[in-house]
Amino acid sequence: MRDPQTVNAFALPGGQVFITAALLSRLNSEAQLAGVLGHEVGHVIGRHGAEHLAKQQLGSALVNAVGIAASDRPGSGRQAAILAQAVNQMVNLKYGRDDELESDRLGFQFMTAADYNPVGIVELMKILNSARGGAGEQPEFMSTHPNPANRIEQLVTMINQEYPNGVPGRLQEGKDRFAQIVGRRL
Numbered sequence: 001m002r003d004p005q006t007v008n009a010f011a012l013p014g015g016q017v018f019i020t021a022a023l024l025s026r027l028n029s030e031a032q033l034a035g036v037l038g039h040e041v042g043h044v045i046g047r048h049g050a051e052h053l054a055k056q057q058l059g060s061a062l063v064n065a066v067g068i069a070a071s072d073r074p075g076s077g078r079q080a081a082i083l084a085q086a087v088n089q090m091v092n093l094k095y096g097r098d099d100e101l102e103s104d105r106l107g108f109q110f111m112t113a114a115d116y117n118p119v120g121i122v123e124l125m126k127i128l129n130s131a132r133g134g135a136g137e138q139p140e141f142m143s144t145h146p147n148p149a150n151r152i153e154q155l156v157t158m159i160n161q162e163y164p165n166g167v168p169g170r171l172q173e174g175k176d177r178f179a180q181i182v183g184r185r186l
């Protein structure tokens with residue numbers, strides 16, 4: 001999203017993941033970006049957003065519509081309208097603590113399965129934490145956790161349990177490629 005100020009990322013129930021230019025510009029590795037995508041896809045797989053939308057008056061119609069729109073041809077007016085409505089709902093969404101922890105776990109699995117170094121998600125949490133401070137404006141990631149240090153600690157514990165002998169060398173951070181592909185576009 002062409003928003004140079006709001007540090008945020010979120011996903012729609014249909015699987016589309018959005019990241020703001022402000023957040024992207026603060027990243028410096030593919031592993032960090034994989035951390036964003038993995039966490040947001042975790043919300044999709046866990047159906048957290050779908051459950052949230054279903055609880056509102058919008059009901060399941062919007063959830064289904066977003067699913068259809070995701071498989072629709074891009075550019076149609078109907079799709080754009082549905083997506084805009086869903087984005088409105090999701091952009092300020094506050095997930096519960098359990099949802100966030102599940103997404104952290106799933107995101108960790110996804111990014112390491114894709115051979116990215118999980119240090120990226122820890123760095124991401126620190127980046128998001130330092131980006132906080134605006135009045136009431138918190139990135140989706142940080143919306144429910146009063147103490148981000150606890151969450152970073154849990155991620156570090158997860159990494160140490162999965163890789164007691166250290167993170168294998170095949171898990172890359174992808175800093176050079178990130179700088180080449182993303183850095184020059186910002």
Ligand SMILES: [Zn+2]
Pocket residue numbers: 039043095099100103140141
């Ligand atoms: Zn989240």
